[in-house]
Amino acid sequence: MLGLCLLAGVLVAGILFPVVGAAGVISNEASDTVESMSSDLADKPPPLVTTVTDRNGQPIATLYDQYRVPTAPDQISDAMKWALISVEDRRFYEHAGVDWKGTIRAAISNTSGGDTQGASTLTQQYVKNYLINVIYRDDDLGQQRAQEQTIARKLKEARIAIQLETKMSKEQILAGYLNVVEFSRRIFGVGAAAHAYFNTTPDKLNVAQSAMLAGMVNNPAVYDPWNNPEKATERRNFVLDKMVENLKLSKEDAERLKSEPLGVVPEGPNKPASNCVGAGPENGFFCQYVQDYLLSHGMTEDQLYTGGYTIRTTMDPRANHLAKESAETQVDKTEPNVANTLSLVKPGKNRHEVVALAANRDYGPNADAGQTEWALPSDIANVTGTGSSYKIFTAAAALERGVTGIYERVQSPSSYTSRVFVGGGDHCAMIDQYTRGYCVVNAGEYPPSMTLQEALATSPNTAFVILEEQAGMKAVVDMAYKLGLRKTMTSNAANGGPVQPDHENPAYSQTQREFFGPSGRSPGKGAFTLGVSPTSGLELANVAATIMSGGVWCPPTPIAQITDREGNPVPIKEAKCEQAVPEGLANSLAVGMSKDDVGNGTSAAAASAAGWDRPMIGKTGTTQNNGSAAFIGATPQMAGAAMVFRPTYPNGGLIDGGPGNVTALEGSDTVGNMFGGKTPARTWFGAMKPLLEGQPKLPLPRSDPRYE
Structure with a gap:
């Protein structure tokens, strides 16, 4: 009796809470918490799905922590609303947040040792589910506290309600609840549930479908229609009976509907993948770069996966x-x-938009099928390097330092021993x-000298080591960074x-810029021009874009526009474009690189095999052992870079037996x-040939006499 009297006092305090407020029922701090919490529910929407699209606005992937499709009150069928009200809170439209009659009845039953009863209204359940699924979604302890069967917790919940x-x-409360509650399998809200369970929209949910979903909220795992179809059917039929009791369904219709199958989609819920795997084997690499780019530009993973953004990318489908077709x-x-x-x-001189990122591998988690989730085209995935393509940086540094011009002759002996760069090995x-x-x-026969333009086209090793000596390694490694290898040159030289x-090994403890550049008495490492270090294929493509943009470097961006859940633009702070080298130097370098596709x-x-007939710049590269x-x-x-490499076991050779017949040799010394x-x-x-089909054959820029 004493316990019941105390309980009655607590409940009366709860009833009077809206009147007395902070004047003695709870402390100011608790009052602020209640006010804040109720404001959160009224003003802050729950986690939503972020949609990634191509440049035309066509969706390619969804990123989410909770699969939820936001649904307005007028987008929910009356059948769904009345099914839920009938089974969970038949006096929903009569109470002011708390059904005190039911609460007192349940409290007395629980306190006196009878069957445990809940008696929570939909408003109170909205509060609890918001705490569990939104506020404490990553906090197990917080979720436990939000579900404690204590009078104190119930009273706080009632005050917030x-x-x-x-x-x-x-x-709004009814729709809010139906947007936040879980329907099992990380499916949250009636919008997502309608699609996942019945491949429909919430406004088209019929009575039987609504009854099944309304029944699930009591215990989503137990009433999962695929794992427990019998229990799900029982629960659905129970809800139909409650709708009859609540005068929202005739008994005849209820009996007819009870005999119908559940009607859920076969083989489990119909919901999209929650990450870039959903972009598919072709577009997954681009989606991965979008994610990596945003995470490195101030957005957190939680924001990305719960913010409900629409991210329109620069990807040209x-x-x-x-690109995928050609690589494969x-x-x-x-x-x-x-x-x-x-x-x-x-x-471009204002933006360098990434339009394609492709690999022969499919993007995905199934390694046995050749899939990978490693960002092969954009990350520093090629750890053995890109070979003589790095001679571009030596040539550019030589032009910048006035060592030579594109039409001046450079030495190209068959072999060369540098007296500047040392430590070449026992041979x-x-x-x-x-x-x-x-x-x-040199890998082949060359004349003893040739123009720099000819050297760029035919690639004698000795010529560029000599140019490194003359230009100085600082100028060469700095040029690689300036033209576009920004992330590459700040990674380590061992594995990127x-x-x-x-780390005791300098290859790990220094940036590539430091490792290959001059330091103290060391003039640097001459092997840099032979491209022996880890490289990002995307950054290499951006080097070509910088050259074709008159020497203007811009970050390779995959973002066209980001809008939030309300449709408002979301700015991101990207690096500004900069004039990396004089325009005349870039244009002259382009002319110097214009003979790779012709003659020898x-x-x-x-x-020739592709039928290429456009002006272009180009440079090939091959590493040690042809690996x-x-x-x-x-x-x-358009600018681009293609790379072939061994991603898993880097050391060893590659065999090119023609298109579709490329293999990796076993053994590190092959x-x-x-x-x-x-x-x-x-x-x-x-x-490139089919991509540029129909576009004008534009000429290359004219060289600057200062660099000729």
């Missing part, structure tokens, strides 16, 4: 398809340990009693990952026959 009813209409034509998608990628960037000659020089040989300052240029065979190779090229309209003019060049031309 009463406040809520002063801020929201009954229809046709370009992405052609050259290397089979299931070929073990061979990745073939193509990244395309649109040049290199000693330059004095204590020091071994850095030696390099973050710098590890405490290293990509001439691939260009990776690349081709970088551009026209005024030597292949891969070159940049083979698989990579064929991949580039295979996509």
Whole structure:
């Protein structure tokens, strides 16, 4: 009796709460909490799905933590509303947030040892579900507290519910509840449930469908229609009976509906993938770059996956398809340990928009089917390098330093031992009693000298090591950074990952810029021009875009526009474009790179096979043992880079047996026959030729006499 008297006092205090407020019922702090919580429910929507689209606004992926489709009150069928009210809160339209008659009855029953009763109104359930599914969705302890069977918790819930009813209409509360509650399997809200369970919209939910969904909210896991169809049917029929009791359904109709099957979609719920896997094998790599880009530009993962944004990307679906098709034509998608990628960037002096990111591999989680979720085209995934494509930076540095011009002759001996760069290995000659020089040989026969333009087209190794000596390594590595290898040059030289300052190996503890550049008495490492270090294919493509943009570097962006759940623009802070090198230098470098696809240029065979007939710039590259190779090229309209490499076991050779017949050799000391003019060049031309079909054949810029 004493306990019941105390309980009665507490309940009376709850009833009087709206009147007395902070004047003695609860502390000011608790009052503020209640006010804040009720405001949150009235004003702050729950987590929503972020939609990623192509440049035309067509969705390609959804990102979410909770699958939820926001639904307004007038978008929910009357059948759904009355099914829920009938089974959960038949006096919903009569009370002011708390059904005190039911609450007192349940409290007395629970306190006196009878059957446990809930007696929560839909408004109170809205409060509890909001706490569980929104506020504490990642907090197990918070979720437990939100469900405690205590009078204190119930009273706080009641106070919030009463406040809520002063801020929201009954229809808003009902819709709010139906937007926040879970219907099992991470499906939240009636909009998502209608689609996932019945492949329909909430305004079209009929009585039987509504009864099943309304019955589920009591215990979603137990009443899951696929795992427990019998229990789900029982519960649905129970709701139909409650609708009859509440005079919202005739008994005859209820009996007829009870005999109908549940009617859910077969094979489980119909809901989209919650991450970039949903973009599919072709578009997944682009979606992954969008996510990586936004996370590195100030957006948190929680914001991205709960914010309900619409992210219109710069992806050109046709370009992405052609890139994927070309990459896969050259290397089979299931070929073990061979990745073939193509990244395309649109040049410009205001923006460098990424239009395609593709690989021979499909994007996805099934490794046995050749799938991967590694960002092969955009990340620093090629750890063995892109070979002689780095000679672009040496040539640009030589032009910048006035060492040579594009039409001046440079030395190209068959072999060369540098007396500037040292430590080349046991096979290199000693330059004095204590020091071994850095030696390099050409891969083929070359005349003893040629113009820089000819050297860029035919790629003699010795010529560019000599140019490195003359220009200085600082200028060369700085040029790589300026033209576009920003993330690449700030990664470590061992595996392209973050710098590890405490690592004993300099390849891990220094940036590539530091590792290859001059330091103290060391003039730097001459091997840099041979492209021996980890490289991002996307950044390499952006190098070509910078050259074709008159030397203007812009960040390679995948973002056209972001809007929030209300349709308002969301700005992101991107790096500003900058004049990386003088326009005359960039234009002259472009002319210097314009002969790779013709004559005895290293990509001439691939260009001829593709029927290429446009002005372009290009440069091939191949690494030690023919274990990776690349081709970088551009026209005024489009820039791109193709790379073929061993993603899993980097060391060893690659064999090019023609399109669709590329394999990785076993053993770290194997030597292949891969070159940049083979698989990579064929991949580039295979996509670019049809992509530019019908567009004007624009000329390259004119060179500047200062750099000729």
